Amino acid sequence: MEVVVESEVCRIMMGVNESTIKGYPHPSISSKGAFEWTLKKIVRSNISAFKFLFLHVQVPDEDGFDDMDSIYASPDDFKRMDRRDRIRGLHLLEFFVNRCHELGVACEAWIKKGDPKEVICHEVKRVQPDLLVVGSRGLGPFQKVFVGAVSEFCAKHAECPVLTIKRAADETPQDPVDD
Amino acid sequence: MEVVVESEVCRIMMGVNESTIKGYPHPSISSKGAFEWTLKKIVRSNISAFKFLFLHVQVPDEDGFDDMDSIYASPDDFKRMDRRDRIRGLHLLEFFVNRCHELGVACEAWIKKGDPKEVICHEVKRVQPDLLVVGSRGLGPFQKVFVGAVSEFCAKHAECPVLTIKRAADETPQDPVDD
Numbered sequence: 446m447e448v449v450v451e452s453e454v455c456r457i458m459m460g461v462n463e464s465t466i467k468g469y470p471h472p473s474i475s476s477k478g479a480f481e482w483t484l485k486k487i488v489r490s491n492i493s494a495f496k497f498l499f500l501h502v503q504v505p506d507e508d509g510f511d512d513m514d515s516i517y518a519s520p521d522d523f524k525r526m527d528r529r530d531r532i533r534g535l536h537l538l539e540f541f542v543n544r545c546h547e548l549g550v551a552c553e554a555w556i557k558k559g560d561p562k563e564v565i566c567h568e569v570k571r572v573q574p575d576l577l578v579v580g581s582r583g584l585g586p587f588q589k590v591f592v593g594a595v596s597e598f599c600a601k602h603a604e605c606p607v608l609t610i611k612r613a614a615d616e617t618p619q620d621p622v623d624d
Numbered sequence: 625m626e627v628v629v630e631s632e633v634c635r636i637m638m639g640v641n642e643s644t645i646k647g648y649p650h651p652s653i654s655s656k657g658a659f660e661w662t663l664k665k666i667v668r669s670n671i672s673a674f675k676f677l678f679l680h681v682q683v684p685d686e687d688g689f690d691d692m693d694s695i696y697a698s699p700d701d702f703k704r705m706d707r708r709d710r711i712r713g714l715h716l717l718e719f720f721v722n723r724c725h726e727l728g729v730a731c732e733a734w735i736k737k738g739d740p741k742e743v744i745c746h747e748v749k750r751v752q753p754d755l756l757v758v759g760s761r762g763l764g765p766f767q768k769v770f771v772g773a774v775s776e777f778c779a780k781h782a783e784c785p786v787l788t789i790k791r792a793a794d795e796t797p798q799d800p801v802d803d
Contacts, residue, residue: 455665455666455668479785482785486634486754486755486785487634487666489634489670489673491668491670491673494668494670575665576665576787596779597776597779597780600775600776600779600786600788601776604790606658606661606665606787606788606789606790607779607787607788608755608785608786608787608788609779609785609786609787609788610785611783611785
């Protein structure tokens with residue numbers, strides 16, 4: 446009987462984002478769901494065979510809502526703002542890294558800025574993971590017009606196999622655009 | 625240290641089809657590639673933890689090209705034709721079942737008729753696998769108009785996580801619509 450042997454670690458890249466309801470450092474329902482599903486169904490007890498690569502893409506704050514009451518008087522103020530965003534993103538990644546650490550699964554995590562779907566595909570090209578996992582809100586075509594469809598774009602364009610994991614129906618908030 | 629334990633077998637459903645170049649019983653490049661990738665990267669040596677469910681959807685022969693020289697003189701002639709198609713499909717499934725048997729991975733396989741994307745999503749609803757794996761030719765938007773995009777439809781509509789595995793560039797035939 447031939448046996449499947451793969452000595453190399455399977456590197457699973459995951460795009461993760463913050464909750465639109467609870468904000469940083471809480472992960473979105475779909476990011477958290479996709480991560481837990483991957484642990485339960487793919488990694489299982491085969492802990493040493495996998496490594497997670499967590500990528501969080503921060504979207505530049507176009508409307509500046511969060512910075513409404515801020516006053517920018519010097520270049521340093523902008524640096525401080527950048528640093529604050531970065532720290533928020535780091536706290537999000539901390540959630541995933543802590544969970545991996547608890548379980549003993551190897552991981553790495555990093556932050557990029559830009560359009561999530563473009564940045565994720567670009568990072569896939571650079572990092573060459575074995576698999577990209579993306580959580581999806583599972584929105585219908587109408588809602589997709591507004592929120593964009595990162596998972597759909599990645600499944601089409603990323604240069605590696607892509608696992609799309611939709612949010613469970615019983616975890617969908619009243620407004621499905623929330624996550 | 626908490627340990628991920630999942631005693632239940634992870635049931636991986638795979639939509640498989642025949643080669644458009646070599647015909648039955650040869651699997652398409654993307655079906656075969658997706659299957660081998662899943663064995664190598666997900667199943668690995670963790671053989672007893674997974675079960676494959678192979679679904680082959682036969683597309684009703686609309687233009688009847690294959691039956692050009694056939695003469696239908698009685699209801700039995702049609703039954704015979706159906707039987708012949710069924711046998712061809714079975715030989716395709718035999719390829720995947722044999723490979724699983726060699727490796728000692730549990731599997732099941734069955735055939736349905738209809739529009740592959742619709743049938744696959746319907747079977748996901750009925751069978752409730754943990755994961756659906758679909759091979760993809762990775763065609764551009766122009767080519768997709770003609771060949772349909774089973775993987776894209778399934779990633780959107782199937783009621784379970786969907787793993788889309790594109791064909792490797794070095795395995796793409798001169799005409800990318802071939803598979």
